[in-house]
Amino acid sequence: MVRLACIVYVTIVFFAFGGKCFDILEFNDKLFDNAIEMNRVLDPDSAFTSWIRMIMKLPQFSKRELSDHQSIRYQGDDLLHRLMPFSMMGHHFGEWMLNDLEKKKEEERVYTIATFLGCDCMYEYIDEDGIYRGFHVDLLNAVCREAGKKCVNQVVPQSACLTHRSGEIPHAGSAILGKQIDICLGWSKTSARTLSVDYTEPFVRFETEVLFVVKSGNPNNFDPNDIRGKKIGFEDGYFTDKICLLHARHRIVGVDTMQPHQEVYKDNFKILLEDVRHDRIDAFFAISGRIAPYLKDEFEFIGDDVGCVTEKSFHGIKRKDNPLTWFDETLKAMKENGKYHALCHQANIDHGHKGKIDCSTE
Known part of the structure; x- marks a missing residue:
C-alpha cells in the first residue's frame, strides 16, 4: 500500500515536470541508494523509510540551497517554484507513510518475555503433564493481552538475564544484551543491578532471609x-x-x-x-x-540475615535502552482497576499448592 502510494506520487511529479523530472528523480535515486547503504543491516523496510525521511526534508531547503544542487540548478526559478508545492505535498505524504509503516511494524512485532525455572514454586514450575506453569506465566500473558501486544514466553537460565562472575559486578546477561529478550520476569532490585538494567513496575512481595x-x-x-x-x-x-x-x-x-x-x-x-x-x-x-x-x-x-535488597518485591528487568513503557503502564493500570489482584487471587487458587503469592507490592 505504502509503496503503491509512493509510485503514484512520483508519477504525478513526472507528468508535472515532463522530461525535466528525470533530474529530480535522479537526485532522489541517489538519496535512496544512500539509504540502502546506511540500512543494509536493518529490517527490509528501513531503507525505504530512510528514503521517505530524506524526501520529507525537501521543504526545509531554502531557495539558495536548492539552487546549489547541480541536478536542478539550471532549471531556474520557474522550476523551483513548481517544485515546492510537490515538495510540501511530499512532506505530508511521507509523514503519513512513515506513521503507517511504524504502526504496522508495531502491530506485527512479537515481544519476548523470559522466565526461568528458579524455584519450582508458585512462580514457575513444571506440572505432572510436563506443562510449564506459574504466576509469572499468568502475569505476562495477562499484561500482553490487556495491552494488545503479541508476546511469547522464553524459558532461559537465570544467567541469560543477569549474571555475576567471580571478581565482577552483576551485569545484564547475554540474552538481554543480545536483544533476544525484551523483559525477564522475577527479579529483586539491588543498587548494584541498577547499574546495568532497568526495572519494571513491581509485582508480588516476598519475605526472605x-x-x-x-x-x-x-x-x-x-x-x-x-x-x-x-x-x-x-x-x-x-x-x-x-x-x-x-x-x-x-x-x-x-x-x-x-x-x-x-x-x-x-x-x-x-x-x-x-x-x-x-x-x-x-x-x-x-x-x-x-x-x-x-x-x-x-x-x-x-548466621544472621544479611539484608541487601532495596525493595522486597519482584520486578521485570530490561535493557536501559529498551523502555517498553506499555508494559509498565498496563501493569499499573491493572493494579488500579482490580484486574491484577483478580489475576493474583486466581493464581493462588491454581498454584497455591506450590506456595502462597503475596499480591501486595507496597
Whole structure:
C-alpha cells in the first residue's frame, strides 16, 4: 500500500515536470541508494523509510540551497517554484507513510518475555503433564493481552538475564544484551543491578532471609562472622552475591579482603549444595525461602540475615535502552482497576499448592 502510494506520487511529479523530472528523480535515486547503504543491516523496510525521511526534508531547503544542487540548478526559478508545492505535498505524504509503516511494524512485532525455572514454586514450575506453569506465566500473558501486544514466553537460565562472575559486578546477561529478550520476569532490585538494567513496575512481595548454608551439625566449625580464607559459594544471577555479602562487612570479618578464588559462582544451587557436601566450598550463601525445601536433614542455615535488597518485591528487568513503557503502564493500570489482584487471587487458587503469592507490592 505504502509503496503503491509512493509510485503514484512520483508519477504525478513526472507528468508535472515532463522530461525535466528525470533530474529530480535522479537526485532522489541517489538519496535512496544512500539509504540502502546506511540500512543494509536493518529490517527490509528501513531503507525505504530512510528514503521517505530524506524526501520529507525537501521543504526545509531554502531557495539558495536548492539552487546549489547541480541536478536542478539550471532549471531556474520557474522550476523551483513548481517544485515546492510537490515538495510540501511530499512532506505530508511521507509523514503519513512513515506513521503507517511504524504502526504496522508495531502491530506485527512479537515481544519476548523470559522466565526461568528458579524455584519450582508458585512462580514457575513444571506440572505432572510436563506443562510449564506459574504466576509469572499468568502475569505476562495477562499484561500482553490487556495491552494488545503479541508476546511469547522464553524459558532461559537465570544467567541469560543477569549474571555475576567471580571478581565482577552483576551485569545484564547475554540474552538481554543480545536483544533476544525484551523483559525477564522475577527479579529483586539491588543498587548494584541498577547499574546495568532497568526495572519494571513491581509485582508480588516476598519475605526472605539471606544466610549461609553448611552441612548439618556444622562439622567443619564454619564461623559465619569470620570468613577469612574461606571459599563461599554463590548462585550465578541471584542477588545473593559478593556485593550482597558486603552489606554485612561491619560484622563479618574477611568480607573486604575476599579474593576472586574465594568466590565460587555456579549456575545451579544443587551443584553448590553438592560442593558443600564434599567440602569443595566452606559454605553456600543463599536465599532461605528458595533453598529451605532442599536442605532436608543434610544441611542447615547458620548466621544472621544479611539484608541487601532495596525493595522486597519482584520486578521485570530490561535493557536501559529498551523502555517498553506499555508494559509498565498496563501493569499499573491493572493494579488500579482490580484486574491484577483478580489475576493474583486466581493464581493462588491454581498454584497455591506450590506456595502462597503475596499480591501486595507496597
